[in-house]
Amino acid sequence: MEHIKAIKADNHQVFSWVYEQYHQQIYGFIMQRTRSEYIAEEVTQLTFIKFWKQRNILNEELDVNVQLFGMARQVMIDLLRKEATRFKYEGESATTPFTDSLIDAIESRDLLQLMEQDIQNMPKMRRLVFELSRKQGLSHKEIAHLYSISPKTVEQHIGKALMQLKQHLYSIML
Template identity: 30%
Template sequence: MAQYKLYGDQELVQLMQSGDERVLVEIYDRYWDKMLSVAFNRLGNQEEAEECVQDVLYKLWNLRHDFSLIKVELSNYLARGIRNQAFNILDRRHRERMKSEGYAPAEDVNLLSPERALMLRELQEQIDNSIAALPPQCQLIFKLSRQEGLSNKEIAEKLNLSENTIKSHLKKANKDLRDNVKTLTTAIFIYTLFQ
């Protein structure tokens, strides 16, 4: 078992594709704490956060034969998986609350029409492109903060920088993202206003 700790993420993914279950145990050991932290930050509930992490790891294992890491680190892939699964859990939580309060949406209303789904995909794509366009250190700090859920202090310690430098990079990243996404969000707002 100790040999798996020496492997990089690319090697683990290749071994996982062959069905080696010990790889999933290594990924679990390596990333569980970070994934749980990100999930808990989004959900605020320990049980749901644990469920979220387990679901992401389960999905990763089910996709193992087709899964590969191209231009993305495993930690980033897992953080994105946690984010998406947390959104699903929050959506389910919201629907259950609405149902318990007696709210029932009209049957013929499609809340996520194909047009809206396309707009959301385009918005996510533009956000991803905007993040990729950030300067390398700014991009790294933004990802550590937003995708991995690290605090400014944790990022400062990890990168051996001051907290003020971290705050400055995050401020720049937020401004750049806001500026890059503003046009598309305005268009989406106008479109939904007149639908």
């Protein structure tokens, strides 16, 4: 957070330090998702350029790594979309690595990870009821019988769990 303040104040030394600290991590993050050295290199560089250009609007309440990895993810998706469009208009085959399905897979995997983290952070009973219902397909009656609670209580736990997930997803989309 101190680093963000310094970067917002045009401190090139702090920016260089952040670059040294996170360059390899960003590269690895992108490489893991795309399996392309070209994309990983390009996205890494574009991320740090964007980070510097947008330094005035960085959030001083969030850690550097949170903002940097968020930017890297968005830059990666933007680049993949741009490449997919370019290949489409140049008449390249649909078997190129830059396809909409790759973008969808990356977005879905990230979204599933976020949802799984949210589920793990739920109160214990809410999480157990939600997992039994949604992951194992048990009915409200079966869950109620299993935990000696009413089906209405099961319904409330599931409703609260869904509301929690929706609220978090909504906050991410903003």
